[in-house]
Amino acid sequence: MYVDKETIKRDFKKKLTSMFAEEVEEASNIHKYQALASVIKDYSAENWMKTRKHYTEKREKQVYYFSMEFLLGRLLMSNIINIGIEKECQSALKDLGIELRDLEEAEMDAGLGNGGLGRLAACFLDSMASLGIPGNGCGIRYNYGLFEQKIIDGYQVEVPDNWLRDGNVWEVRKQNKAVEVRFGGQVKPYFEDNRLKFSHEDYDPVIAVPYDMPIVGYHNNTVNTLRLWSAEPVTGEFDFSSFSKGEYTKAVEYKSLVESISQVLYPDDSREEGRILRVKQQYFFVSAGIQSIIRTYKKMGVPINRLDEYIAIHINDTHPSVAVAELMRILVDEEEISWDEAWRITTNTMAYTNHTILAEALEKWPVEMFKKILPRIYMIIEEIDRRFREELSRRYPNDSNRIRRMAIIRDGSIHMAHLAIVGSHSVNGVAKLHTEILKKQELSDFYNYYPYKFNNKTNGITHRRWLIQANPELSNLIDSAIGTKWIYMPTELRRLMSYSKDRIFQSKIGAVKYHNKIKLANYIKDKYDIDIDPNSIYDVQIKRLHAYKRQLLNVFNILNLYYQLKENPDMDIVPRTFIFGAKASPSYYLAKQIIKLINTVAAKVNNDISIKGKIKVIFLANYRVSLAEKIIPAADVSEQISTTTKEASGTSNMKFMMNGAVTIATLDGANIEIKEEVGDDNIVIFGMKDYEVINYYKNGGYSARDFYNNDARLTRIVNALIDGSLNVSSSEFKIIYDSLINHNDEYFVLRDFDSYVKAQGRIDELYKDSVKWEEMCICNIANSGVFSSDNTILQYSKEVWNTKSSLIL
Numbered sequence: 001m002y003v004d005k006e007t008i009k010r011d012f013k014k015k016l017t018s019m020f021a022e023e024v025e026e027a028s029n030i031h032k033y034q035a036l037a038s039v040i041k042d043y044s045a046e047n048w049m050k051t052r053k054h055y056t057e058k059r060e061k062q063v064y065y066f067s068m069e070f071l072l073g074r075l076l077m078s079n080i081i082n083i084g085i086e087k088e089c090q091s092a093l094k095d096l097g098i099e100l101r102d103l104e105e106a107e108m109d110a111g112l113g114n115g116g117l118g119r120l121a122a123c124f125l126d127s128m129a130s131l132g133i134p135g136n137g138c139g140i141r142y143n144y145g146l147f148e149q150k151i152i153d154g155y156q157v158e159v160p161d162n163w164l165r166d167g168n169v170w171e172v173r174k175q176n177k178a179v180e181v182r183f184g185g186q187v188k189p190y191f192e193d194n195r196l197k198f199s200h201e202d203y204d205p206v207i208a209v210p211y212d213m214p215i216v217g218y219h220n221n222t223v224n225t226l227r228l229w230s231a232e233p234v235t236g237e238f239d240f241s242s243f244s245k246g247e248y249t250k251a252v253e254y255k256s257l258v259e260s261i262s263q264v265l266y267p268d269d270s271r272e273e274g275r276i277l278r279v280k281q282q283y284f285f286v287s288a289g290i291q292s293i294i295r296t297y298k299k300m301g302v303p304i305n306r307l308d309e310y311i312a313i314h315i316n317d318t319h320p321s322v323a324v325a326e327l328m329r330i331l332v333d334e335e336e337i338s339w340d341e342a343w344r345i346t347t348n349t350m351a352y353t354n355h356t357i358l359a360e361a362l363e364k365w366p367v368e369m370f371k372k373i374l375p376r377i378y379m380i381i382e383e384i385d386r387r388f389r390e391e392l393s394r395r396y397p398n399d400s401n402r403i404r405r406m407a408i409i410r411d412g413s414i415h416m417a418h419l420a421i422v423g424s425h426s427v428n429g430v431a432k433l434h435t436e437i438l439k440k441q442e443l444s445d446f447y448n449y450y451p452y453k454f455n456n457k458t459n460g461i462t463h464r465r466w467l468i469q470a471n472p473e474l475s476n477l478i479d480s481a482i483g484t485k486w487i488y489m490p491t492e493l494r495r496l497m498s499y500s501k502d503r504i505f506q507s508k509i510g511a512v513k514y515h516n517k518i519k520l521a522n523y524i525k526d527k528y529d530i531d532i533d534p535n536s537i538y539d540v541q542i543k544r545l546h547a548y549k550r551q552l553l554n555v556f557n558i559l560n561l562y563y564q565l566k567e568n569p570d571m572d573i574v575p576r577t578f579i580f581g582a583k584a585s586p587s588y589y590l591a592k593q594i595i596k597l598i599n600t601v602a603a604k605v606n607n608d609i610s611i612k613g614k615i616k617v618i619f620l621a622n623y624r625v626s627l628a629e630k631i632i633p634a635a636d637v638s639e640q641i642s643t644t645t646k647e648a649s650g651t652s653n654m655k656f657m658m659n660g661a662v663t664i665a666t667l668d669g670a671n672i673e674i675k676e677e678v679g680d681d682n683i684v685i686f687g688m689k690d691y692e693v694i695n696y697y698k699n700g701g702y703s704a705r706d707f708y709n710n711d712a713r714l715t716r717i718v719n720a721l722i723d724g725s726l727n728v729s730s731s732e733f734k735i736i737y738d739s740l741i742n743h744n745d746e747y748f749v750l751r752d753f754d755s756y757v758k759a760q761g762r763i764d765e766l767y768k769d770s771v772k773w774e775e776m777c778i779c780n781i782a783n784s785g786v787f788s789s790d791n792t793i794l795q796y797s798k799e800v801w802n803t804k805s806s807l808i809l
């Protein structure tokens with residue numbers, strides 16, 4: 001869609017008047033942002049309608065991506081860029097004395113996610129729309145996203161993320177599409193027309209109200225939908241009956257209980273109430289989503305038993321896996337289809353992605369709790385489990401152990417991953433190694449039983465946000481070298497390889513990086529009043545804080561360098577700025593203490609003039625999508641240092657690569673595939689191999705204490721955690737010390753330390769050779785195209801969903 005600059009100016013001024021009765025000169029940046037966003041939304045509205053109509057008229061198969069998390073970040077720029085009116089907007093605003101970048105900063109991130117899994121869902125939405133694939137998102141409209149992180153005295157302090165404070169311009173509330181979701185109560189079986197039926201009585205009704213957000217495709221007139229559900233109390237009769245009995249307090253209680261369902265992302269589930277709420281959240285959006293899918297489907301006039309030909313439902317991790325039982329409930333109880341036929345439809349409709357092998361994330365719900373909240377759904381899961389066990393005992397008549405291991409309900413718990421696997425036709429991991437580990441270890445029983453269900457889909461990232469939007473200078477430089485075909489076909493970036501040794505192109509790449517580094521330095525100066533040197537190596541680790549991601553290994557290398565510099569301030573190293581960004585889960589004490597440690601080390605290193613500013617450490621607070629967009633284009637080194645086998649894929653690794661950073665990595669997750677693309681010379685690999693890690697876990701034989709005792713560097717560093725030399729009380733980091741020495745270092749920090757330090761030494765050497773370094777940067781950019789989420793989505797579309805691109809002409 002094209003809009004000229006004069007139209008934008010006129011529409012924008014009109015909006016400021018109609019929304020706020022303000023003129024340009026008096027409006028705040030927030031008002032100006034909201035007016036502009038609203039104008040942009042208007043521009044996409046017609047195509048939004050057209051896309052919806054087009055899909056229904058053509059009876060296109062649609063995919064619904066069910067996810068507890070959508071980490072969208074900001075939408076203004078990405079919508080402007082995808083519509084294709086960036087230059088026009090910029091110059092319209094300029095005429096009015098406004099910088100588009102300033103308005104961009106006024107938008108709150110939609111932070112409805114924790115990390116990789118949520119951001120992946122957002123990248124996938126962008127790719128589906130940009131490829132013209134009929135794809136919708138389905139999730140929860142949390143009133144509060146992931147907490148805002150403040151750093152006070154070096155500690156993480158969580159503050160509610162009130163992202164809806166100024167309203168959300170992008171969303172449309174669709175009251176007339178609301179549905180009812182039922183919790184609690186009892187289920188009574190009865191016979192009617194020779195059929196066993198179930199009536200659900202005394203349940204607590206919750207109204208699910210959808211809020212739709214447009215997902216604008218890139219230059220293709222497609223606008224798909226992300227539907228987020230909000231929980232509201234039933235008004236009218238229900239309230240009135242409570243009031244009439246004089247139970248005012250009860251009515252208020254009911255209201256707040258209902259509203260708690262969509263109140264906040266991941267309420268702390270370390271307590272029973274939190275767990276109950278999570279189950280409710282999951283069923284709430286899944287039930288609402290499936291009900292609305294069925295409603296829309298029925299309008300097409302196709303018989304219900306062909307649902308699987310027109311609908312694909314994707315289960316993003318185990319969180320929405322109750323979808324299997326909910327679809328069965330609707331087909332069997334409401335549509336009165338036979339169990340076997342309903343099961344055929346359900347399994348053909350559902351597909352499941354696993355995102356982790358960490359036990360803590362494989363959800364299990366206690367039967368007693370679950371059946372109180374969802375009595376009918378529990379009955380259905382019991383029946384699925386009963387039939388599945390029967391099937392298994394036919395196949396494995398003498399192997400009761402195996403049947404027990406694979407059961408959905410076992411030892412008083414419901415294993416949601418098992419439900420998802422049994423109820424789907426496709427199960428995938430998110431990188432080659434991860435899928436292999438699922439097949440050979442974590443899910444090997446299921447792989448033996450259903451080998452045809454398992455497949456790999458390596459993650460991806462949208463190059464539109466992570467390159468075109470976040471790094472316009474680099475994107476323009478690429479255009480000038482190889483044209484713009486890469487935008488539609490990112491693997492075309494390969495053509496940059498012919499420039500990898502071109503000294504002029506290399507220096508241009510260097511200049512873009514330097515420019516981005518200055519921008520980040522200015523941001524840091526502004527926010528933290530710390531000077532960082534744009535000629536230093538920007539060495540970046542940004543991701544959730546978790547022991548397996550080993551931010552600790554990074555800190556240990558910094559301390560090691562610091563002690564070396566103390567002894568020899570003239571040591572010949574390239575100055576380095578170590579940059580961290582990470583949120584720790586509020587109840588994860590060890591992770592929070594690692595944040596405190598990073599800040600403690602930062603204070604010590606940054607204030608020690610004796611090391612002549614050779615290293616600096618910066619912890620950037622409140623890591624989120626919009627901050628990542630500022631950091632990644634400025635990074636020289638990408639830290640991907642998880643314990644091998646633990647990081648399912650990683651996706652920031654791909655973002656850094658695409659922006660010309662060099663990766664220092666273990667052979668874990670997608671790092672392996674990055675290495676395959678760039679070749680051994682353009683990545684720095686260290687650490688244990690997957691089989692070594694697996695052997696250690698299986699056979700023991702690792703002694704962290706030996707490494708601590710036998711490596712003087714480690715003795716000193718680990719002792720520093722408890723000897724007061726970091727200028728904090730000696731008990732402050734006792735938990736970190738214990739995790740390493742008394743709990744034998746579960747993630748092999750000490751084991752990989754030496755190898756990591758050497759790898760960091762190689763980085764230093766490589767960077768000194770600026771010609772070689774620039775060549776490496778170009779190789780990384782040139783080979784990043786396969787990691788575009790467009791590539792990933794095309795594979796899902798073809799191999800899992802059976803959907804196709806359907807563009808409005």
Ligand code: 26W
Binds near residue numbers: 117430459648650651
């Ligand atoms: C059960 C609670 C829970 C929920 C979410 C535990 C853990 C999570 C994580 C935040 C899930 C997550 O983000 N996993 C990441 O998914 C990415 C996308 O596939 C992968 O690239 C990362 O390796 C994986 O850690």
